[in-house]
Amino acid sequence: MENTNPLLEAFNQAAYKLGGHGNRDIQVLKEALARMDDNMVAxxxxxxxxxxxxxxxxxxxxxxxxxxxxxxxxxxxxxxxxxxxxxxxxxxxxxxxxxxxxxxxxxxxxxxxxxxxxxxxxxxxxxxxxxxxxxxxxxxxxxxxxxxxxxxxxxxxxxxxxxxxxxxxxxxxxxxxxxxxxxxxxxxxxxxxxxxxxxxxxxxxxxxxxxxxxxxxxxxxxxxxxxxxxxxxxxxxxxxxHLYPYILSADYYYEHRAGKMAQYYEEAQELARYVNACGERIKTVPSVPVSNMFHVHMAATVEQMTPILAEVCERTGVGLTSYVRVRGEAESYFELSLGDRYEAIPKVKLEEAFALLGEKLKTL
Amino acid sequence: MENTNPLLEAFNQAAYKLGGHGNRDIQVLKEALARMDDNMVAxxxxxxxxxxxxxxxxxxxxxxxxxxxxxxxxxxxxxxxxxxxxxxxxxxxxxxxxxxxxxxxxxxxxxxxxxxxxxxxxxxxxxxxxxxxxxxxxxxxxxxxxxxxxxxxxxxxxxxxxxxxxxxxxxxxxxxxxxxxxxxxxxxxxxxxxxxxxxxxxxxxxxxxxxxxxxxxxxxxxxxxxxxxxxxxxxxxxxxxHLYPYILSADYYYEHRAGKMAQYYEEAQELARYVNACGERIKTVPSVPVSNMFHVHMAATVEQMTPILAEVCERTGVGLTSYVRVRGEAESYFELSLGDRYEAIPKVKLEEAFALLGEKLKTL
Structure with a gap:
């Protein structure tokens, strides 16, 4: 598949990514199955x-x-x-x-x-x-x-x-x-x-x-x-x-992550504060997250935001999002759901990324 | 789960089983995934x-x-x-x-x-x-x-x-x-x-x-x-x-078994000959299989056949079937679909099992 979206390309190369647990690759299933008894009856x-x-x-x-x-x-x-x-x-x-x-x-x-x-x-x-x-x-x-x-x-x-x-x-x-x-x-x-x-x-x-x-x-x-x-x-x-590929992975990741929801929630609140400190053109919805997720609304078009988000990603190594979508006239948005990835990002990196984002938004 | 079916119990213990590729356990999926690249994108x-x-x-x-x-x-x-x-x-x-x-x-x-x-x-x-x-x-x-x-x-x-x-x-x-x-x-x-x-x-x-x-x-x-x-x-x-657990295993076993259908077909014909040589009370449908599968019809009730099939299994180590079902009055049947298991059964074992089955059927 050809990939000519510069934001997606930058995001895929990013050392750090704000949302999610990690790449959706087959290792997710392999890890869940690894320690299970081979002879477990389907x-x-x-x-x-x-x-x-x-x-x-x-x-x-x-x-x-x-x-x-x-x-x-x-x-x-x-x-x-x-x-x-x-x-x-x-x-x-x-x-x-x-x-x-x-x-x-x-x-x-x-x-x-x-x-x-x-x-x-x-x-x-x-x-x-x-x-x-x-x-x-x-x-x-x-x-x-x-x-x-x-x-x-x-x-x-x-x-x-x-x-x-x-x-x-x-x-x-x-x-x-x-x-x-x-x-x-x-x-x-x-x-x-x-x-x-x-x-x-x-x-x-x-x-x-x-x-x-x-x-x-x-x-x-x-x-x-x-x-x-x-x-x-x-x-x-x-x-x-057989539904076991889904059941076994559901159970495995339930055991690993059910106890981390408070962490994701607090991290979402922290991350929303970073976003909301970037000036008037950008805000989170809800303004204070009530779960591990929120949307980011921008008073700028997809065409304006795409190069800015790609540049932030390329220069700081922090991938904020892989896409931006249209939201009414001259407005755009993306979604963030926090998972395991967020805790691995050094605070100094986050600060650098959002400082640059704020700066770039001012130039619009 | 309690298991009080003597035929199923005997079948589960059998050294050899006529039908299928093997136990339906999670090793089937693990094997399919084993050599695949962990980073393969879902x-x-x-x-x-x-x-x-x-x-x-x-x-x-x-x-x-x-x-x-x-x-x-x-x-x-x-x-x-x-x-x-x-x-x-x-x-x-x-x-x-x-x-x-x-x-x-x-x-x-x-x-x-x-x-x-x-x-x-x-x-x-x-x-x-x-x-x-x-x-x-x-x-x-x-x-x-x-x-x-x-x-x-x-x-x-x-x-x-x-x-x-x-x-x-x-x-x-x-x-x-x-x-x-x-x-x-x-x-x-x-x-x-x-x-x-x-x-x-x-x-x-x-x-x-x-x-x-x-x-x-x-x-x-x-x-x-x-x-x-x-x-x-x-x-x-x-x-x-994600459907990849099914797709990857489908592709893996397609590559392993698509070329074996002629073997399964010939083995089904051979196995049907063994069955059809056991006397008038038992026959295959169709009489000569046209694929890897056939049904076995018996002019005997489930209650008559269950102990016989269990005994054949216990005494010879060859599991013919794990169940028998009602088929009209005083008739019963089971299904056989040949796969990888059949080729592992020594001919002498097969002959022994069907000789005993024929003998037992005569006593009805």
Whole structure:
């Protein structure tokens, strides 16, 4: 593949990179498998110790009766919504206008399940109790994504979540958690996963975001729900003969990184301070991160920012990002999710990079 | 897990096993990855050299314009049928009463795609041109499974396939190949994969049957078809961030075993002769195998056969099968698919096992 993007090229050469755990190469899987017993018996169509033990472990973590491992969150969440819709006999659900289901799944929920979404609240804000109360149609399920990834990983206050949960219960609306980045928000809320999940009827969690596994997801809820989800998993073509490559790596990196979420969160706050000290043209959203992630918004075009970010990277060896995207007229942005890489960057390098970035932005 | 099945227990202890390539344990994946470069860059949502190169290689093998890697055949085939139905504006397809879609997928084709099947021909026979001509409703697509797994892996004559293909073309019916075991039938037909696939508009092939990979499938056809299939793959939740554990193992075992299909085929014929020499109560279906697989039918109940097969296994060290299933009244069966294990069994051991089996059957 030809690569003519100067920012991506500079980023790939950078000695230090702000985000992520490391390159997505096959060493990630090899490392996870290395110390495992060669003769460990593979899972088989959802059965066997590898999958059943991990499902039990995750059910316990999330405080749910039962959990099912899925190849993807796309599959797990469509299925969760389908089950709740079928139970209510109503093909309508509600979620945020920038939900993964709305913008990244080619309308699978509609095309496969004939479920229609009610898009809820302000695109740039998290969903509030008021938004939920304003829904003017019956819905079977409300999906909340915590943190709301496409707006920099924002979160409502825990009290707001409790109020939404209570309201849904009262109204007979099932509440589903898109917890792709669930562990990443525990340090902000100062709650256990179980305490957060207790507000929800069903929960999805991913293993290749903050945890940094290869792929895969967990869907949890009561046993009547998860048993139905297994039937749908087979229908979707997700009941693979062997899911162990994903399960074993999910478990391995869960063990390695579940305890590091507070560190990533604090580092994200530190990094956001560096960004926000670079002048008026650049800021983080949210201004103070509430998880390991945030977005960087720039009052400059992609064409203006690309050479600046490439130059910062080349001159200081610190790769801030591999891309910049358009965000309205004369505005651009990129996303940062902190992982293992950040702690390896010397402070003096970070200071040098952001000093240069601030200087360059002033010249625009 | 408690295991109180004496046949399964005996089989697990057996020094020799008739079918398969070996235990399904994680060593299968470790071996495939062992010599690969740790820094090989992972595929990413269907892009990157790992997936694109393999897709090109398989398109070339199958003689199709383009190919797409899927996590499962269940997903790939439902999608193929959906695309052909949408093209024709008709939600009806035809396939064998024992097709994988009919008996192993929880009616996913109906529940997700609202497609209804016309079940074609005799349950115990392969589909003939006459069966196809007798369909009394319009259909968008005919699916043929070669070999027909649930009846022991039977095959129509190549001339029959050509006639069905010509008839479908004439009638505007798309022809899809369920080629889960496509490479396994090439020695019988004495044709290349490309020559067989030329009769079909779309083709699915699996990587964990004769090839013995971990999981995964290829769907091939013209580019307009495969491009649509990628959109549906995302909708199904099959466009995983990384599919490399399956792709790399598929490619590795393809390279190791694609050339061994003729050996497996000849061994299946030899093994069938041993079975068919054990008296009137036991026979193979088909009587002469046409691929690496066949079924063993017994005129005896599961309760009669289980102790006999367990005893043969315990006394001779040759595990014929780990299970027996009911097949009508006072009949039972099991399936055999030959792989790498068979060649390691000394002939004297085989003779001993089948002599004992024949003797025991006489006592019934």
């Amino acid at each position: 899972d088989m169509y959802g059965k066997g110790a590898i999958i059943e033990d991990f499902q039990r472990k995750m059910a316990l973590l999330l405080g749910k009766e039962s959990a099912v491992f899925f190849p993807s969150g796309t599959m797990a969440q469509q299925i969760a919504l389908r089950i709740w819709c079928d139970e209510r006999g109503l093909k309508q659900v509600a979620y945020h206008p920038l939900s993964h289901l709305e913008i990244h799944e080619e309308r699978g929920l509609h095309e496969l399940h004939h479920i229609e979404p009610v898009l809820l609240g302000d695109k740039e804000q998290v969903i509030t109790l008021e938004d939920v109360k304003r829904i003017d149609r019956p819905i079977a399920c409300l999906l909340l994504e915590l943190p709301q990834r496409e707006i920099g990983g924002q979160l409502p206050a825990f009290e707001e979540l409790e109020a939404i949960s209570a309201y849904c219960k009262e109204q007979g609306i099932k509440l589903h958690l898109d917890g792709a980045r669930l562990l990443e928000i525990l340090p902000f809320y100062q709650k256990s996963a179980e305490e957060i999940c207790a507000l929800f009827d069903s929960v999805y969690m991913s293993f290749y975001k903050g945890i940094g596994g290869v792929a895969g997801a967990i869907l949890a809820g009561d046993t009547a729900f998860t048993e139905q989800s297994k039937v749908w998993k087979r229908r979707h073509g997700g009941d693979l003969i | 595929d990413m949502y269907g892009k990157g050299a790992i997936i694109e190169d393999f897709q090109r290689k398989m398109a070339l093998l199958l003689g199709k314009e383009s190919a797409v890697f899927f996590p499962s055949g269940t997903m790939a085939q439902q999608i193929a049928l959906r695309i052909w139905c949408d093209e024709r504006g008709l939600k009806q397809v035809a396939y064998h009463p024992l097709s994988h879609l009919e008996i192993h997928e929880e009616r996913g084709l109906h529940e997700l795609h609202h497609i209804e099947p016309v079940l074609l021909g005799d349950k115990e026979q392969v589909i003939t041109l006459e069966d196809v001509k007798r369909i009394d409703r319009p259909i968008a697509c005919l699916l043929l499974e070669l070999p027909q797994r649930e009846i022991g892996g039977q095959l129509p004559a190549f001339e029959e396939l050509e006639a069905i293909s010509a008839y479908c073309k004439e009638q505007g019916i798309k022809l899809h190949l369920d080629g889960a075991r496509l490479l396994e039938i090439l020695p019988f037909y004495q044709k290349s994969a490309e020559e067989i696939c030329a009769l079909f508009d779309s083709v699915y092939m699996s990587f964990y049957k004769g090839i013995g990979g971990v999981a995964g499938a290829i769907l091939a056809g013209d580019t307009a078809f495969t491009e649509q299939s990628k959109v549906w793959k995302r909708r199904h939740g099959g466009d995983l961030i």
